[in-house]
Amino acid sequence: AEVEWRLSHWLPATHPIQPQGIEPWAESIKEASGGRINITIFPAQQLGAAPDHYDMARDGIADVTYVNPGYQAGRFPIASLIEIPFQVTNATDGAAAMHEWYAQYAEKEMPDVKVCMMNPHDPGAFHSKTPIHVPADVSGMNVRPANATIARFVSLLGGSSVQVSAPEAREALSKGVADAMTFPWNSVYLFGIDQILHQHLDMPFYASLQTLLISKASYEALPDDLKTVIDDHCTPEWSKTFSTGWADWEAAGRQKMIDSPDHTLYEPTDDEIALWREAAAPLLDSWKKDVTAKGYDADAIYQSYMDTLEKYGVKY
Amino acid sequence: MSESDFVALGGFVALFALMALRVPIGIAMGLVGVGGFGAIVGWKPALAQLASSPIRTITDYNLSLIPFFILMGVLATNSGMSRELFRSGHAWLKPFRGGLALSTITACAGFAAICGSSVATAATMTKIALPEMRRFGYPDNVATGVVAAGGTLGILIPPSVVLAVYGYITETDVGQLFIAGVVPGLLAVLMYMLTVRIAYGRVLPGGEKFDLREALVSMKKVWAVGLLFVSIIGVIYLGIATPTEAAAVGALLTGIIGVARGRLGRREIIASCTEALRTSVSIYTILIGAMLFGYFLAITQTPQKITAFLVGLDMGAYGTLAIILVFFLVMGCILDAMAMIILLVPIVFPVISQLGFDPIWFGIIIVMTVELGLITPPVGMNVFVINTIARDVSLPTIFGGVLPFVITDVVRLILLILFPAIVMMLPMTMK
Amino acid sequence: MLAALTVVIVASAIGRYGFSTPIPDAFDYSRLLIGAAITWGLASVGFRGSHIKVDLFALMMPPRARRWVDVFAWCVLLFFTVLLCWKMFGRVETTMMNGEGTSDLRMPVWPVMLLIWSGVAAAILTTTAKIVLMAMGYGSLEEHESIDDAAEGASHE
Numbered sequence: 001a002e003v004e005w006r007l008s009h010w011l012p013a014t015h016p017i018q019p020q021g022i023e024p025w026a027e028s029i030k031e032a033s034g035g036r037i038n039i040t041i042f043p044a045q046q047l048g049a050a051p052d053h054y055d056m057a058r059d060g061i062a063d064v065t066y067v068n069p070g071y072q073a074g075r076f077p078i079a080s081l082i083e084i085p086f087q088v089t090n091a092t093d094g095a096a097a098m099h100e101w102y103a104q105y106a107e108k109e110m111p112d113v114k115v116c117m118m119n120p121h122d123p124g125a126f127h128s129k130t131p132i133h134v135p136a137d138v139s140g141m142n143v144r145p146a147n148a149t150i151a152r153f154v155s156l157l158g159g160s161s162v163q164v165s166a167p168e169a170r171e172a173l174s175k176g177v178a179d180a181m182t183f184p185w186n187s188v189y190l191f192g193i194d195q196i197l198h199q200h201l202d203m204p205f206y207a208s209l210q211t212l213l214i215s216k217a218s219y220e221a222l223p224d225d226l227k228t229v230i231d232d233h234c235t236p237e238w239s240k241t242f243s244t245g246w247a248d249w250e251a252a253g254r255q256k257m258i259d260s261p262d263h264t265l266y267e268p269t270d271d272e273i274a275l276w277r278e279a280a281a282p283l284l285d286s287w288k289k290d291v292t293a294k295g296y297d298a299d300a301i302y303q304s305y306m307d308t309l310e311k312y313g314v315k316y
Numbered sequence: 317m318s319e320s321d322f323v324a325l326g327g328f329v330a331l332f333a334l335m336a337l338r339v340p341i342g343i344a345m346g347l348v349g350v351g352g353f354g355a356i357v358g359w360k361p362a363l364a365q366l367a368s369s370p371i372r373t374i375t376d377y378n379l380s381l382i383p384f385f386i387l388m389g390v391l392a393t394n395s396g397m398s399r400e401l402f403r404s405g406h407a408w409l410k411p412f413r414g415g416l417a418l419s420t421i422t423a424c425a426g427f428a429a430i431c432g433s434s435v436a437t438a439a440t441m442t443k444i445a446l447p448e449m450r451r452f453g454y455p456d457n458v459a460t461g462v463v464a465a466g467g468t469l470g471i472l473i474p475p476s477v478v479l480a481v482y483g484y485i486t487e488t489d490v491g492q493l494f495i496a497g498v499v500p501g502l503l504a505v506l507m508y509m510l511t512v513r514i515a516y517g518r519v520l521p522g523g524e525k526f527d528l529r530e531a532l533v534s535m536k537k538v539w540a541v542g543l544l545f546v547s548i549i550g551v552i553y554l555g556i557a558t559p560t561e562a563a564a565v566g567a568l569l570t571g572i573i574g575v576a577r578g579r580l581g582r583r584e585i586i587a588s589c590t591e592a593l594r595t596s597v598s599i600y601t602i603l604i605g606a607m608l609f610g611y612f613l614a615i616t617q618t619p620q621k622i623t624a625f626l627v628g629l630d631m632g633a634y635g636t637l638a639i640i641l642v643f644f645l646v647m648g649c650i651l652d653a654m655a656m657i658i659l660l661v662p663i664v665f666p667v668i669s670q671l672g673f674d675p676i677w678f679g680i681i682i683v684m685t686v687e688l689g690l691i692t693p694p695v696g697m698n699v700f701v702i703n704t705i706a707r708d709v710s711l712p713t714i715f716g717g718v719l720p721f722v723i724t725d726v727v728r729l730i731l732l733i734l735f736p737a738i739v740m741m742l743p744m745t746m747k
Numbered sequence: 748m749l750a751a752l753t754v755v756i757v758a759s760a761i762g763r764y765g766f767s768t769p770i771p772d773a774f775d776y777s778r779l780l781i782g783a784a785i786t787w788g789l790a791s792v793g794f795r796g797s798h799i800k801v802d803l804f805a806l807m808m809p810p811r812a813r814r815w816v817d818v819f820a821w822c823v824l825l826f827f828t829v830l831l832c833w834k835m836f837g838r839v840e841t842t843m844m845n846g847e848g849t850s851d852l853r854m855p856v857w858p859v860m861l862l863i864w865s866g867v868a869a870a871i872l873t874t875t876a877k878i879v880l881m882a883m884g885y886g887s888l889e890e891h892e893s894i895d896d897a898a899e900g901a902s903h904e
């Protein structure tokens with residue numbers, strides 16, 4: 001092909017995001033460009049470590065990279081708003097909303113790359129050995145958090161966080177080092193944790209943030225007609241399409257638990273939801289502080305996110 | 317062949333040329349990796365790999381068990397635990413013909429249970445067991461051969477630095493790998509003892525009178541080794557702690573026991589830490605190089621092509637496995653055990669997975685194969701180390717003495733391939 | 748100093764294991780400090796010449812030729828170390844500018860990064876010193892320590 005691009009990500013090639021997100025997207029680009037753009041996928045950190053994927057796009061190690069900005073705590077403060085709990089109800093229209101919102105700031109916060117898509121996973125839930133209904137239930141618990149923001153939330157609630165990788169989580173839970181974890185629904189089955197944690201707080205607890213980035217140098221080197229092809233594949237609609245396969249897969253895990261006699265899902269009342277929101281308020285405050293420190297108008301950015309979520313009907 | 321195939325081929329040629337000129341293996345891999353990546357992708361990205369990848373490797377938590385396990389082995393050596401193992405083994409085994417040779421093997425196994433390295437096991441046992449065996453008129457070839465072979469138990473019986481690195485590279489559970497090494501390790505001890513009996517039974521001195529009191533008293537000194545092994549392996553088997561934590565605990569316990577027995581002073585502890593760090597550094601250097609070389613291989617899609625080629629040969633799973641093992645045996649003639657695991661496993665592992673072999677089982681098989689390289693000519697690290705310590709025994713004598721054990725090793729390898737359950741029965745119970 | 752670092756790291760790992768509540772940031776700091784110990788160890792190994800390498804062919808050469816092979820090999824090592832030092836400094840700089848922090852307390856990471864980098868810088872000096880000494884005919888490369896005759900080196904049996 002006229003343009004050969006390398007796409008690097010850090011998940012196994014069998015993870016739903018590759019067959020259901022990345023491959024159809026690359027295929028569509030190939031078709032739309034009349035075969036002139038060919039994208040080769042390098043999964044499983046073959047070209048570099050997961051936290052280095054932003055820099056890999058910047059330095060041209062890969063032309064397209066799949067990045068979790070949360071892996072470098074403190075580097076992308078605006079984007080980390082997405083990690084704060086109880087904001088978004090689903091990951092499909094949610095992805096489109098995040099795309100539209102973050103596009104306003106992408107140029108500033110990620111100046112070395114073209115932010116092509118936003119790809120949150122299906123909102124994760126709180127899974128535990130003993131029931132968790134209200135924030136006070138977390139006090140004294142050891143929790144394996146999904147990311148640094150959740151870790152801070154856990155310590156706000158009086159619990160302590162246990163830093164282990166997702167594959168190690170099962171062991172930590174079974175030997176009693178951890179009592180609970182936050183995780184998307186079907187991943188609980190994928191890692192065999194369904195056999196240990198039987199209590200589930202059924203509310204869209206948190207969203208994680210993944211993005212697909214394109215190296216600016218690679219993009220600028222394209223002729224105008226191919227730039228248009230890429231632009232057409234970096235839209236809020238594509239963010240939604242890209243996110244749907246994985247989100248549906250995770251959501252299927254929730255249904256499986258509802259149908260299973262071994263699992264108890266608890267849906268909190270409105271009053272309890274209010275308690276949770278109240279408990280999470282300090283997270284938003286410290287987010288505002290971080291973002292203000294970097295010279296941005298935190299309130300305006302937050303308001304814009306809320307408005308966009310509202311517009312797409314995904315505000316929690 | 318495409319252009320990237322030529323670059324890949326050139327990369328391998330350059331790699332072996334640099335290594336032949338005594339350039340450190342890790343540095344050769346790193347330079348060829350960066351150079352090859354630069355030739356295909358561009359220099360700016362290639363140099364950018366240097367900025368991020370080495371720092372990720374040396375600060376990777378999953379690798380930090382390496383310095384701890386090495387430190388533990390060095391401390392154990394310096395506190396004289398190997399001598400106690402040997403004496404106790406002899407007290408029990410002396411009624412048998414060739415009792416000193418048999419107790420050398422049990423002492424090697426015991427030391428292997430607290431030391432992660434084969435060469436260290438061979439070195440320390442040479443100093444202790446060789447003079448004794450010579451004093452009692454054991455022929456040189458037998459005495460050195462037993463030590464060289466016994467030393468290879470160091471990387472099979474857990475803990476094992478080589479197995480830990482294999483686990484890291486292939487993303488296989490290190491705890492399960494260690495547990496999987498236990499039964500094959502015991503089998504090795506048994507088969508080595510039989511080998512002594514069958515191959516050298518006629519030339520070795522007969523047994524002495526057994527003294528139960530002496531045998532029991534000798535146990536008083538070796539309980540520490542037992543305690544260390546049980547605490548490390550128990551902790552890993554039961555899942556109480558990660559292998560990294562177990563390694564740190566093991567190093568600390570070994571140090572405490574050494575100090576309590578008055579064997580380790582400030583000077584010895586500092587010297588041990590320094591030596592352990594130096595040894596760790598030479599392993600990390602290879603790992604850094606291997607990561608950089610790996611990116612170059614990924615970009616040329618070499619592993620995929622080799623997989624496609626080998627699978628396409630259509631020799632059946634076991635035919636392909638045989639090719640891979642022979643390839644490792646040949647490379648074992650010039651390369652260090654650790655270097656082979658780091659350089660070659662990433663290339664053959666995709667083939668192994670595609671053929672449906674179990675990664676834990678293959679880890680044990682491949683470690684036993686590189687272990688053979690330690691005692692086969694022309695480059696056999698264990699044999700060299702023994703030769704450095706016992707200057708008056710020639711290399712051919714040692715290689716000759718170790719030959720029956722090489723044959724036993726091959727038989728054992730075939731047994732484990734035919735009956736994978738020998739490897740898998742313990743790790744299966746962990747799940 | 749290297750020894751002290753190793754002991755500190757062992758102790759911190761023990762602490763992590765001993766208390767059921769993890770010490771905040773022990774995870775991040777212990778792995779970063781091991782990184783620093785490794786680069787400083789690199790400086791030491793560069794001087795001793797005990798990297799893992801293929802000694803077979805060099806040992807078959809006459810002493811004079813072997814000396815120049817050794818000098819060449821260590822020049823290649825020096826070249827790599829200089830490249831690494833240069834590129835790694837850029838990495839330390841970006842860590843500083845981006846204000847990357849540890850995962851629990853968001854403590855700045857860059858001071859430890861600088862410590863790691865300074866080990867590489869020291870390795871340039873020790874490797875250069877080794878090359879000069881070897882070229883002048885003093886000392887040679889040690890046969891490499893495989894996983895370890897470390898045991899042997901420190902042994903006093």
Ligand code: NA
Nearest residue numbers: 428431470475
């Ligand atoms: Na061992």
Ligand code: NA
Nearest residue numbers: 648689692695
């Ligand atoms: Na060999």
